[in-house]
Amino acid sequence: MESLIRTMLDVATIEAGKLTVSFGTCTAEVLLHETTEVLGPLAASRHVNLVLPPPEPHLTLRADQERVLQVLSNLVGNAVKFTPEGGRVTLSVERDGDMARFAVVDTGPGIPPEHLGQIFDRFWKAEASGQKGTGLGLFIAKGIVDAHGGRIWAESGATGGARFYFTLPLGEAERRAS
Numbered sequence: 265m266e267s268l269i270r271t272m273l274d275v276a277t278i279e280a281g282k283l284t285v286s287f288g289t290c291t292a293e294v295l296l297h298e299t300t301e302v303l304g305p306l307a308a309s310r311h312v313n314l315v316l317p318p319p320e321p322h323l324t325l326r327a328d329q330e331r332v333l334q335v336l337s338n339l340v341g342n343a344v345k346f347t348p349e350g351g352r353v354t355l356s357v358e359r360d361g362d363m364a365r366f367a368v369v370d371t372g373p374g375i376p377p378e379h380l381g382q383i384f385d386r387f388w389k390a391e392a393s394g395q396k397g398t399g400l401g402l403f404i405a406k407g408i409v410d411a412h413g414g415r416i417w418a419e420s421g422a423t424g425g426a427r428f429y430f431t432l433p434l435g436e437a438e439r440r441a442s
């Protein structure tokens with residue numbers, strides 16, 4: 265219940281164009297580690313293999329750690345939720361110019377190309393997806409990534425599977441180095 269209230273508050277804040285993030289320094293390693301702590305047990309209980317290739321060492325972002333974890337837990341949570349037993353979800357992050365690019369790739373049914381333009385809309389859910397959810401997670405994820413000056417998008421794999429990507433600014437030292 266508490267989390268539903270938080271969800272609705274986030275939606276209202278994003279709709280009002282008032283979502284602010286507190287920029288701090290966080291590392292890709294910690295973000296991935298925290299995501300496994302939160303979603304590893306769900307993946308294991310659904311017999312979905314959660315794979316996290318280690319990121320480049322010391323990859324540092326200028327971002328709001330709690331908000332980024334919210335994005336990751338929705339994307340990885342979705343991937344685990346929609347991937348059938350025995351499937352795989354891969355979460356990786358790599359440097360892309362001045363940004364870090366996260367990728368969440370799964371072996372589930374994927375998203376039909378005609379829906380790719382709507383999935384970040386409020387309350388959008390595939391018809392008869394048969395899964396619990398309010399259809400707000402991706403809307404909030406987009407609001408959070410936008411507030412960081414990043415970009416979020418999805419692709420459908422040619423052989424099924426969904427691929428979600430988002431970018432976040434690298435820390436200042438990283439940007440100077442690139």
Ligand SMILES: Nc1ncnc2c1ncn2[C@@H]1O[C@H](COP(=O)(O)OP(=O)(O)OP(=O)(O)O)[C@@H](O)[C@H]1O
Pocket residue numbers: 338342343346370372373374375383388389390391393396397398399400401402403426
């Ligand atoms: N990895 C995925 N594979 C297949 N379909 C997906 C995937 N991720 C999202 N979708 C589709 O996009 C819809 C919207 O996702 P979103 O995270 O916004 O909502 P939700 O997961 O249904 O609910 P909530 O996140 O609010 O609990 C999903 O209901 C599903 O139809």
Ligand SMILES: [Mg+2]
Pocket residue numbers: 338341342397400401402
């Ligand atoms: Mg969701």
